[in-house]
Amino acid sequence: MTKLEMYCVTNKRLNFLEDCNYNLSWVGLDQCPKNYINSNNKMNIFSKEKYYSELTFHYWYWKNLLDLNSKNWVGFCQKRRFWSKNRTNVKKIYDTTSVKQSIIMEPSEEWENFEVILCDPININNAKKIKMIKRGFKSLVKKPSIFFDENKQSIKFHFDMHHGYGNLDKAIDLLEDDDKKDFRKFVNYNTSFNPHIMFISKPKIINEWFSKLFKWLEKCETVFGFKNLSGYDTQRLYAYLAERYLSYYFNKNYRVLSWPWFFFDETK
Structure with missing residues (x-):
């Protein structure tokens, strides 16, 4: 029977998870806690x-x-977002006991x-209309119908609003030909995506994904660099790009199952 390695x-100590079998993976600037x-x-x-945010650990892993000979499922979550054990409508949990009872610990049938x-x-x-005007003005001038038609408020429009107008297109231009056209179509016509750079898969597929992803992001560094990346909008630009690309890449190339997740912040 295959197991789940999570x-x-x-970048913060997660005391409530330290006695379970999750592999706590440190990307913080403080000293790495024991057993992380x-x-x-x-x-x-x-x-x-x-x-790069959580991609820092993904690269290290x-x-x-990464053991290409393993048959186990391997999954990634993050400090405030976790995979749910059951199919549930609960999107937010407020105490550590409930978290430990709710997180997935083994593969589902x-x-x-x-x-x-x-x-x-x-x-x-x-998005609220006032926010679209404030942050999406360039897109609205180019295509006013976006303001009135929710079906045109695409992944690209959302990215241009929040992470630098035109940055997504510049990044897509750096993809290999087999992805460039399809990913551009994906972001131009879809209004939803699988978020948070969280996924569960088997080692060989994970290796293919990381090989493709980090090759692309290295090319993106030659365009965007680091010096001018700051604040919420662009400091984590490479993570935002990876998040959108992940949703496209896996859905295009593999049999994908969407699975529930929930939010928990121990500090609140």
Whole structure:
């Protein structure tokens, strides 16, 4: 029977998870706590953490820990977002006891005929009109119908609003030809995507994904660099790009099952 190896990426200590079998994966600037996986050794991109966010650990895992001979499921979550054990409508949990009772600990039988598990998708075509005017003005001038038609408030429109107008198109231009056309179509015509750079899959597929992703992001660095990336909009640009690309890439190439997740913030 296959097992589930879950890696929870965090820059804060997660005391409530330290006695379960999750692999707590450290990307914080403070000293790595005992029994957490430190991503600031061996082959790593730790110096880019504030731009790459949880991808910092994903890269470390890919280069140093990934076992291509393993048949186990391998999953990634993050410090405030977790995979749910059951199909439930609960999106937010407020105490640590409930978290430990709700997180997934082993593969579900429902996964048997699928290759990749992704977070249930989120819709992004529900922005307030005033925000669209304030942050999406360039897009609205170019295509005014976006303002009135929710079906045109696409992933691209949302990205242009929040992470730099035109940045997504510049990044797509750097993709290989087999993805460039399809990914552009995906972001131009879809109004939802699977969020949070969270996924569960098998090692060979994970290796293919990381190989494709980090090759692309390295090309993106030649265009965007790091010096001018700051604030909510663009500091984590590479993570935002990966988040949209992940949803497209897995759905295009593999049998995908969307799975529930929930939010929990221990500090609140």
